[in-house]
Amino acid sequence: MRYDYIFSGFGLSGMMILHKMMAADLHLNKSILIIEPEDKSENDKTWSFWEKNQGNWDFLLSKSWDEAYFLGDGIKTNCMKNGYRYKSIASDLFYKTIFKKIEGCKGIVWKKEKTLFFQEQNDTVIVKTNEATYEGATLFNSFYNRNEIINNAKYPLLQQHFVGWFVKSKTPFFKENTATFMDFTIDQQGNTRFLYVLPFSSTEALVEYTLFSPELLTQTEYEEGIQDYLKKIGLHEYSITATEQGNIPMTVYPFWKKNSKRVLNIGTAGGWTKASTGYTFRNSDKLSEKVVDLLREKSFDFTNFKVFNRFTFYDKLLVRVLFDNNELGKSIFSSMFSKVSPDKIFRFLDEESSLQDELQVILSCPKLPFIKALFKS
Known part of the structure; x- marks a missing residue:
């Protein structure tokens, strides 16, 4: 059997994509295969994030906070201003919500297997697991080889x-x-x-x-x-x-360069984790929306789904600075949160800032380490 969509791994990003596909009725009359060895039933993580006003996932919140403080030596800044709130979601409730939505859908099949490798051949993607081989028109892949990013001189981890x-x-x-x-x-x-x-x-x-x-x-x-x-x-x-x-x-390792017409690497495997913060939830929310917008088109191509941009460049510099001089983190973040309004910092980290905002954030940081990182990069 040839599936219309295959999910290799079914974590946060995959669940968001399928949830939004179903909300847009893009699953109707389609065959969907989920390859995931774990049950995803335990409360194994807590996703927390800042967000302005109402959000897509507020119905799942465990808790939200009107105040959330940055504390440093002589610094106490409430970061939740101008409509921002800090929010938290327990993974078990998130999983249950997604599973409840997909159970009973005849076109969705779950195989508790482990993906070994996949290969794109003309108009088909071949996925080999520890149990069988499957074919699909489109693959959403969540797995990557960690050895690729360990000890990588160009893209430090x-x-x-x-x-x-x-x-x-x-x-x-x-x-x-x-x-x-x-x-x-x-x-x-x-x-x-x-x-x-x-x-x-x-x-x-x-x-x-x-x-x-x-x-x-x-x-x-x-x-x-x-x-x-x-x-x-x-x-x-x-x-x-x-x-x-x-x-x-x-890391700003360019996972996205492995995207192709029929294969989209998602989550960490697609570079969806924000390199400068490690936050994934908000990025996954925005990028999964972009995926669904593409799927609405009769013909789509994932090759240029994600590209290197100025925010990737900013992330690359910060990662390089903290990799080479890890003790500087406290002074960098303290400088930012003592000199710049937190809402500007959040817009900057959410990649929604103006050049004026970005310049203010950049100038608030110690200059010499970033100049050195610039020349290294």
Whole structure:
């Protein structure tokens, strides 16, 4: 059987694409194959993002915050102004919502298999798994070879890696409408390190110890970082109700150059993760919309779906600076959030800014490291 659409891997980006395809009735009279070995039933991650006003996914929010602070030495800035809110979605609710929508659709088939490789041949894409071989007219691919981006001199790999604890205090402790967006007041230890606190009630919060750095830590180091921080803010009696951890590649490696007429690389495999922040949710939301707009056309070609632009260039410089001098993260982010209005920074990071906004953000950063990175690039 030849499928109209094949999803190789079914994570955030794939689910968003299929959800929007179904909302636009693009799945009707089509055969769709999902190849994904995992059940996607656990609450394995928390997606958090800033957004102005109402958003497409507000109906799934676990929580949103009117205030979210950037903290540095002598700096306390509320980043949620001019209509912005910080929002959070639990992955298990997201998964359940998507699954409920696709269950019962006769044209959608799920194979709990692992993709080994795929190949485009004329008007067909061949996908080989550990169990079988499938053919499709269009492939959305979520897998990539991590070895391609490790030790790549031209496109250095910075990593956003973290461990988070969902903690519950015995008595009210947290301000449930106030989040900590980035707290750089902790010991940096030669890296770019910050804490992230999202209160879901006065007694419950997600506390994450996060780094932007080339190298990972031991599990104990992350956990000790959280313990020290909780002591620092005065929380001594608490229980850990759940944990999460992750490692998000921050690189401008041009994954998108592998896109073709019938194959679109999506998610991290397509360069959908914002290299300078590690944020993926908002990018995936916007790019999945672009995918669906293309699919509405009778003839489409994914070859130029994503290209190198000025924002990719900005990201490339920041990644290079933090890769070569990882201890500079605190001073860079502190300079930005103390000199520039947060809404301008968010527009800049969302790639929706004017050149005037971009110039203001760029000039707020330490100059010499970026000049050196420019010549290296």
